[in-house]
Amino acid sequence: MKEISSKDNKLIKYISKLQTSARFRREEKRFVAEGLRVCVEAVLSGADIVSVLVTENALNKHSEALRPLLVACSDVYLTSDKAMSAACDTQTPQGVVCLIKTLDNNIDLDTINNKYILAENVQDPSNLGTILRTADALGLSGVIMTKDCCDIYSPKVCRGAMGALYRVPFMIIDNAPDFIRDFNKTGSSFAAVVRDAQPVTSCSFEGKCLVAVGNEGNGLTDATANACSSRITIPMNSNAESLNAAIAAGILMWEMIK
Amino acid sequence: MKEISSKDNKLIKYISKLQTSARFRREEKRFVAEGLRVCVEAVLSGADIVSVLVTENALNKHSEALRPLLVACSDVYLTSDKAMSAACDTQTPQGVVCLIKTLDNNIDLDTINNKYILAENVQDPSNLGTILRTADALGLSGVIMTKDCCDIYSPKVCRGAMGALYRVPFMIIDNAPDFIRDFNKTGSSFAAVVRDAQPVTSCSFEGKCLVAVGNEGNGLTDATANACSSRITIPMNSNAESLNAAIAAGILMWEMIK
Numbered sequence: 285m286k287e288i289s290s291k292d293n294k295l296i297k298y299i300s301k302l303q304t305s306a307r308f309r310r311e312e313k314r315f316v317a318e319g320l321r322v323c324v325e326a327v328l329s330g331a332d333i334v335s336v337l338v339t340e341n342a343l344n345k346h347s348e349a350l351r352p353l354l355v356a357c358s359d360v361y362l363t364s365d366k367a368m369s370a371a372c373d374t375q376t377p378q379g380v381v382c383l384i385k386t387l388d389n390n391i392d393l394d395t396i397n398n399k400y401i402l403a404e405n406v407q408d409p410s411n412l413g414t415i416l417r418t419a420d421a422l423g424l425s426g427v428i429m430t431k432d433c434c435d436i437y438s439p440k441v442c443r444g445a446m447g448a449l450y451r452v453p454f455m456i457i458d459n460a461p462d463f464i465r466d467f468n469k470t471g472s473s474f475a476a477v478v479r480d481a482q483p484v485t486s487c488s489f490e491g492k493c494l495v496a497v498g499n500e501g502n503g504l505t506d507a508t509a510n511a512c513s514s515r516i517t518i519p520m521n522s523n524a525e526s527l528n529a530a531i532a533a534g535i536l537m538w539e540m541i542k
Numbered sequence: 543m544k545e546i547s548s549k550d551n552k553l554i555k556y557i558s559k560l561q562t563s564a565r566f567r568r569e570e571k572r573f574v575a576e577g578l579r580v581c582v583e584a585v586l587s588g589a590d591i592v593s594v595l596v597t598e599n600a601l602n603k604h605s606e607a608l609r610p611l612l613v614a615c616s617d618v619y620l621t622s623d624k625a626m627s628a629a630c631d632t633q634t635p636q637g638v639v640c641l642i643k644t645l646d647n648n649i650d651l652d653t654i655n656n657k658y659i660l661a662e663n664v665q666d667p668s669n670l671g672t673i674l675r676t677a678d679a680l681g682l683s684g685v686i687m688t689k690d691c692c693d694i695y696s697p698k699v700c701r702g703a704m705g706a707l708y709r710v711p712f713m714i715i716d717n718a719p720d721f722i723r724d725f726n727k728t729g730s731s732f733a734a735v736v737r738d739a740q741p742v743t744s745c746s747f748e749g750k751c752l753v754a755v756g757n758e759g760n761g762l763t764d765a766t767a768n769a770c771s772s773r774i775t776i777p778m779n780s781n782a783e784s785l786n787a788a789i790a791a792g793i794l795m796w797e798m799i800k
Contacts, residue, residue, distance in 0.1 A: 325783070410668070414786050423779035446783050485800055519800075521681035525583070525704050527792075528672050534789040535796045538776075542743055 291370035306435035315437035325447030332385040333357040342379030373439035389455040391426040398425035400494040413444020414530035420448035461511040473512040481515035549628035564693035573695035583705030590643040591615040600637030631697035647713040649684040656683035658752040671702020672788035678706035719769040731770040739773035
């Protein structure tokens with residue numbers, strides 16, 4: 285097994301830059317998964333693992349759990365605690381890090397009956413991660429994100445999404461209104477808004493359809509809401525502020541697939 | 543207006559201790575709300591504000607928005623930036639902090655048709671905050687929490703719950719199985735579990751009822767699940783790991799009330 289002892293090692297610096305720069309992740313087509321559970325989930329879900337970094341401590345403590353990772357990837361580095369800390373986004377690294385190839389968009393838009401969620405300008409990585417995890421658990425056909433959403437490969441999204449990142453088909457689009465107008469030729473689209481809309485309980489989600497949800501503070505843009513074939517809303521208590529974006533998306537996905 | 547300039551001021555030290563110690567919050571029956579929006583939500587939702595601390599910057603910038611706070615509370619301190627930082631849990635304080643009386647349990651368990659969510663040993667403050675916010679938005683009758691849940695008055699719960707903390711009736715209980723057996727005399731109780739249970743889509747939530755949800759990693763304890771009159775589950779994709787605890791609770795609350 286190769287060894288890395290210095291935090292100035294070239295691979296450590298490369299990983300550290302991938303952790304902080306979305307642009308660098310896009311250029312290199314690589315991202316980083318961190319932590320025993322997240323890394324093992326990645327390999328079990330078919331992620332393309334380029335390298336594995338592991339501390340001696342983690343290797344001794346989790347030898348059994350690490351096996352699928354070490355079987356799937358031969359480029360493994362025994363890494364000092366100091367170098368591991370420099371590679372990690374979390375403050376208490378668990379001693380396991382993977383370098384992974386990013387996926388291309390891998391969604392199938394042509395199938396009849398498919399159900400999609402479209403996220404426009406979702407900014408909180410926990411919300412985006414939770415939307416991916418929920419879409420996976422409920423069995424949606426895919427998640428469509430506008431390019432102004434937070435980066436799907438950011439460390440926080442990876443943690444929130446768990447293995448869903450590698451299992452749920454997804455697509456990143458430039459322009460939501462254009463995408464929706466094209467989608468409307470073969471399916472129906474629903475804009476999730478807070479008022480002046482049909483209650484979700486009286487909607488039919490038969491056939492191919494998508495539900496569009498918007499930014500945490502501002503909701504959907506007018507252009508995107510107007511491009512959808514209908515407007516829907518989750519009826520709420522009048523005194524309440526609003527639902528969290530991930531909860532609203534979760535209830536809407538549930539209504540689509542149940 | 544009284545002034546606080548030093549971070550060693552007695553009130554600053556008192557607030558700082560309330561921010562970090564759940565035990566101290568229980569002893570003093572006080573907690574801290576932080577940030578313009580959260581503090582204003584608190585006062586508009588009828589919270590009992592003891593003191594307000596505000597920086598000169600915040601006072602100049604948000605004089606209009608701060609008005610309800612300054613009308614509701616006469617114990618106001620113009621606070622230096624340094625002292626404000628020492629009182630705050632967030633790294634970039636917005637310059638507004640309130641000291642608030644904790645609420646006693648204020649739930650009404652006797653009403654026919656009421657719907658409750660019971661959270662057992664929920665550990666993540668964001669999840670508990672989101673459960674409160676969702677219960678508020680969907681109009682549940684109350685949230686029941688076991689005392690081993692994270693503290694409802696912790697800074698992170700307050701931020702996640704938004705104003706819901708002051709609007710949703712809640713109750714903290716010692717023992718979930720005893721509570722549920724007593725509840726079963728006048729209502730029905732549903733344990734949310736991941737397998738060997740009735741799908742939530744085929745349940746009737748008529749009349750007075752509660753749904754019990756468990757800890758993020760381990761779910762409900764056997765004792766609590768066994769005390770419930772039925773077991774229910776959210777049908778999931780077989781490859782998926784699980785739903786996030788707050789999302790699962792959100793979908794279950796939605797099914798109860800819609």
